[in-house]
């Protein structure tokens with residue numbers, strides 16, 4: 001068992017895990033109220049992996065994650081307001097409402113994104129680490145993935161290159177033991193994932209993903225090796241997601257008993273319990289930290305509610321970086337029959353604007369029961 | 383029955399008919415398919431023929447190609463069309479090319495099924511309409527069914543076809559109901575459906591946009607006294623160009639509606655074909671109604687503004703007739 005860090009750090013770790021837990025619960029409720037759309041993947045049960053890893057980083061280090069990344073953004077310091085507003089598709093969101101739950105980003109906090117394509121972030125992380133090396137900085141990149149992602153071709157390809165070029169990157173597998181509805185032993189020939197990159201030259205360690213201190217210790221050492229020895233590392237954190245893959249997944253592929261068994265090891269409660277046991281905080285203080293988290297999340301929801309939707313004439317904003325280059329038909333809007341320059345929607349004619357508004361008006365359409373298929377809201381995910 | 387059930391029925395019928403037909407894909411078995419198309423099939427046919435795969439799109443499709451070369455009839459499910467981009471190497475460099483580059487010695491009777499389309503706020507990595515990318519590739523057949531009956535009949539045809547078929551479903555259509563005859567014979571690729579006859583303007587709708595075009599035609603009739611002929615090509619390769627050209631020769635006007643991007647889109651291609659073959663009959667430029675030329679935004683109002691709705695089609699039809707909306 002690892003000894004506890006200093007009191008202030010211990011409190012910070014508990015506060016972060018508690019905030020993530022409360023945020024995720026509320027995000028789920030907001031989804032049920034249809035304030036959040038699309039796919040929503042919660043990390044409830046996995047908080048120790050997120051916070052343990054984040055605490056091992058310097059502010060200048062980079063982190064990248066998957067679509068299950070609200071926790072990572074929060075742990076890196078992105079405000080709950082900006083994350084919730086992104087989930088609401090609002091202008092005040094950390095990706096200005098363009099990306100949604102699966103595509104959070106915060107350059108200032110060096111959180112370089114959630115990514116919706118399984119395995120798509122692994123080469124990017126190698127590239128970021130390459131840039132750190134190239135420019136002679138000490139920065140390390142930590143890249144998260146799920147157990148299912150280790151089966152993508154990018155896994156082997158990224159590991160080989162990271163090892164071959166001695167890149168300062170730590171790949172972290174958050175092994176929650178399922179890729180959607182497929183249990184790990186049904187999707188991976190090797191289930192000790194810490195070994196999966198060894199043949200490619202990336203050594204791995206396994207840590208207890210329900211113990212924030214163990215995650216922290218393993219990631220700290222891995223980051224040190226990546227930084228000082230220029231040796232890429234793999235950390236496998238064994239954990240469990242307490243909720244469905246995405247919202248309201250019927251979870252027919254696992255038993256209630258199994259979930260209940262893992263819930264006994266709730267990482268947030270476990271850490272809080274230990275702090276109380278060792279006299280670092282009192283029960284009352286734990287309750288207070290929890291109440292503060294709830295209040296933070298209340299404020300986030302309020303902010304997200306009040307933040308405006310992106311204006312319609314911003315549809316083409318940020319498609320290209322527009323500098324002094326040759327003007328031309330970068331983009332073209334064929335939703336309207338009139339001719340227009342295309343590259344700047346704000347200069348589109350009246351017909352185009354009217355039609356954009358007409359389209360956007362469908363955002364308030366209530367689905368007509370029979371014809372509309374709501375299966376995607378039942379967590380049938382892609 | 384619903385479009386998704388019609389697809390499931392086609393799979394079941396073809397699996398019963400031919401021992402060599404099997405299904406593989408991510409979460410098609412125990413999870414019953416991300417959109418429940420394969421529901422019940424694992425139970426009925428067992429793990430030998432309904433296979434859950436790891437998340438490895440390029441390799442799953444590649445194994446489909448290999449097993450098809452060796453005599454099986456694989457139906458590979460990709461969860462969402464955007465994920466098929468990871469398998470483009472196997473689709474383009476292998477599936478599409480193999481019969482040709484080996485001088486016709488071996489065939490690739492593979493079906494790759496996947497849904498596309500926006501409207502469910504799935505954001506910039508899960509919501510696109512990419513039929514044009516596949517249409518671009520010689521050697522592939524491409525189906526874009528918009529009704530339950532077509533989903534059933536075309537999927538059966540796809541499985542029996544000896545060529546690699548890209549079978550593109552639509553997320554918003556899975557729950558739509560339509561008449562389907564159990565055990566019906568396969569439809570034929572390359573036969574467009576004229577969904578509604580008309581005199582004034584030809585409206586060609588691709589995938590879900592065939593439905594949108596149909597709704598627009600109603601409005602054009604009831605509010606503008608315009609009679610639109612609505613054509614659903616159903617397959618893009620082979621394309622039933624004859625039916626489209628014949629219609630244009632009658633109406634002298636064409637509007638093409640698709641959800642995908644405009645540059646190099648299905649409509650761009652079709653407009654070129656129409657003007658090449660029916661230039662003298664055209665009384666107005668061929669118009670397109672397309673998705674906005676951006677990655678699909680997540681935010682609901684932006685997303686809704688980024689793909690065509692009925693009113694866009696109505697406006698384009700009116701414009702082609704020189705009338706104001």
Ligand SMILES: Cc1ncc(C[n+]2csc(CCOP(=O)(O)OP(=O)(O)O)c2C)c(N)n1
Pocket residue numbers: 066068116117118119145146147148149150176178179180245381382408437439461465468
């Ligand atoms: C390339 C690609 N294929 C499939 C999907 C659909 N999908 C989303 S999450 C997921 C399961 C991923 O499991 P894992 O990597 O273990 O991560 P977890 O969701 O458990 O955190 C799948 C199949 C996707 N998003 N991208």
